Amino acid sequence: MxxxxxxxxxxxxxxxxxxxxxxxxxxxxxxxxxxxxxxxxxxxxxxxxxxxxxxxxxxxxxxxxxxxxxxxxxxxxxxxxxxxxxxxxxxxxxxxxxxxxxxxxxxxxxxxxxxxxxxxxxxxxxxxxxxxxxEYQDAVTHTFFRTPQDRLAGILAEFDERGEWYDYSGHLDEGFCMVSLREKELAELKRRVSAIGGYSMYTMVPAVHAPxxxxxxxxxxxxxxxxxxxxxxxxxxxxxxxxxxxxxxxxxxxxxxxxxxxxxxxxxxxxxxxxxxxxxxxxxxxxxxxxxxxxxxxxxxxxxxxxxxxxxxxxxx
CATH class of the missing domain: 3.40.366.10 (Malonyl-Coenzyme A Acyl Carrier Protein, domain 2)
Structure with a gap:
């Protein structure tokens, strides 16, 4: 059956x-x-x-x-x-x-x-x-939600332009993501996510699930x-x-x-x-x-x- x-x-x-x-x-x-x-x-x-x-x-x-x-x-x-x-x-x-x-x-x-x-x-x-x-002593993984994917992609494109490392560590739901990055970039990421209507949850140290x-x-x-x-x-x-x-x-x-x-x-x-x-x-x-x-x-x-x-x-x- x-x-x-x-x-x-x-x-x-x-x-x-x-x-x-x-x-x-x-x-x-x-x-x-x-x-x-x-x-x-x-x-x-x-x-x-x-x-x-x-x-x-x-x-x-x-x-x-x-x-x-x-x-x-x-x-x-x-x-x-x-x-x-x-x-x-x-x-x-x-x-x-x-x-x-x-x-x-x-x-x-x-x-x-x-x-x-x-x-x-x-x-x-x-x-x-x-x-x-x-290795990656300053790496963290940040979780956030209600974040429009296209606008998040725009934020991360700026990381690419600056040659700054990040990795997706999780896709949990619509607009619900985990991103790994250098800790020095975290405060600005949280500010930018908030500016596009997203909400930060928590940050994991050390980072996880990153290529x-x-x-x-x-x-x-x-x-x-x-x-x-x-x-x-x-x-x-x-x-x-x-x-x-x-x-x-x-x-x-x-x-x-x-x-x-x-x-x-x-x-x-x-x-x-x-x-x-x-x-x-x-x-x-x-x-x-x-x-x-x-x-x-x-x-x-x-x-x-x-x-x-x-x-x-x-x-x-």
């Missing part, structure tokens, strides 16, 4: 979505780690895998994207997925992990056991830290990933770069590497999910972005499970 036939027969398909990282307060993240039973279970696994207390390092961290912060986000995302499956009875048919969410997706679909995925995440974080200490970062990709490919044996995913996974459906370990490995030097393209993900007959998204983890996108809300029923908002258990008749 095709996806379309399943939907027509009253069997709509569900995608589980592990969101990308955004800035978060320790109070919110730490409270979930301590109080949620699913998070406590995953946190214990992470502590054992790394040989240190993730919570203690998170409490001491001043960096929104430190190793401990990344591990805590991973723990909370997996805990939310555990709740969705075990408590809410959600059975996904396909999986998506935009940006950092790829890591939780890799564990959820069984391509890497969670303890190994924790170690891989930590090693990737250390590799990124070393890379940005040496300029091919050397970072190479380092992870040669020095980190060979230590880990990926398995074929139990569920199909949709890449966040172009909406391709991943079904093998080699394809998933490529997806994990593509995140370093290819931009996110959420509209292509949405197109793939719709073509596959998906009508519901279960977003598991701390999400301040993807559930809010117009393209998400207009195409799917959205269920959120995580620190910000728990999904409600199904009513019993």
């Amino acid at each position: 095709t996806a379309t036939e399943q939907t027509a027969a009253g069997q709509p398909r569900t995608a589980i979505v592990f969101p990308g990282m955004g800035p978060s307060a320790f109070a919110e993240v730490g409270r979930f780690l301590v109080l949620d039973p699913f998070a406590r279970r995953r946190l214990a696994e992470a502590d054992e895998a790394l040989g240190y207390s993730v919570f203690d390092r998170l409490r001491e961290s001043q960096d929104d994207y430190s190793e401990a912060t990344q591990i805590a986000f991973l723990v909370n995302s997996m805990a939310a997925a555990d709740r969705a499956v075990e408590e809410l009875g959600i059975t996904p048919d396909i999986c998506v992990g935009p940006s950092f969410g790829q890591k939780a997706a890799t564990a959820f679909v069984g391509s890497l056991p969670f303890p190994e995925l924790v170690r891989l995440t930590a090693e990737m974080a250390r590799c990124e830290l070393a890379y940005f200490a040496e 300029a970062f091919k050397e970072l990709r190479r380092r992870v490919e040669e020095d980190v990933l060979p230590k880990y044996a990926l398995a074929d995913p139990r569920l199909p996974v949709v890449t966040d770069q172009d909406g391709t459906i991943v079904r093998t370990a080699d394809e998933l490995r490529t997806m994990l590497l593509d995140t370093f030097d290819l931009p996110i393209h959420w509209p292509k993900v949405v197109d793939t999910l719709k073509a596959d007959g998906v009508t519901k998204l279960c977003i598991t983890g701390p999400d301040n972005l993807f559930h809010r996108l117009d393209r998400t809300k207009s195409n799917f029923e959205v269920v959120r499970v995580g620190p910000a908002k728990r999904g409600r258990p199904p009513r019993r008749r």
Whole structure:
């Protein structure tokens, strides 16, 4: 039976979505780690895998994207997925992990056991830290929305004229973009975006998903990933770069590497999910972005499970 036939027969398909990282307060993240039973279970696994207390390092961290912060986000995302499956009875048919969410997706679909995925995440974080200490030290990624594409193109054309570096790092929705650039150019970009009616959201340091970062990709490919044996995913996974459906370990490995030097393209993900007959998204983890996108809300029923908002258990008749 095709996806379309399943939907027509009253069997709509569900995608589980592990969101990308955004800035978060320790109070919110730490409270979930301590109080949620699913998070406590995953946190214990992470502590054992790394040989240190993730919570203690998170409490001491001043960096929104430190190793401990990344591990805590991973723990909370997996805990939310555990709740969705075990408590809410959600059975996904396909999986998506935009940006950092790829890591939780890799564990959820069984391509890497969670303890190994924790170690891989930590090693990737250390590799990124070393890379940005040496290269693109002043690179940031800025996210903004309600920005007319033609007028944004005019602003960026001026970068080209001056020989100033920038890269698109994400296409999230109509007029909703991520651009990587030198930090010294950020204030002027924000001013120009505001002048054309756009709104700035947040800035990520270090930068992400930029074609300029091919050397970072190479380092992870040669020095980190060979230590880990990926398995074929139990569920199909949709890449966040172009909406391709991943079904093998080699394809998933490529997806994990593509995140370093290819931009996110959420509209292509949405197109793939719709073509596959998906009508519901279960977003598991701390999400301040993807559930809010117009393209998400207009195409799917959205269920959120995580620190910000728990999904409600199904009513019993």
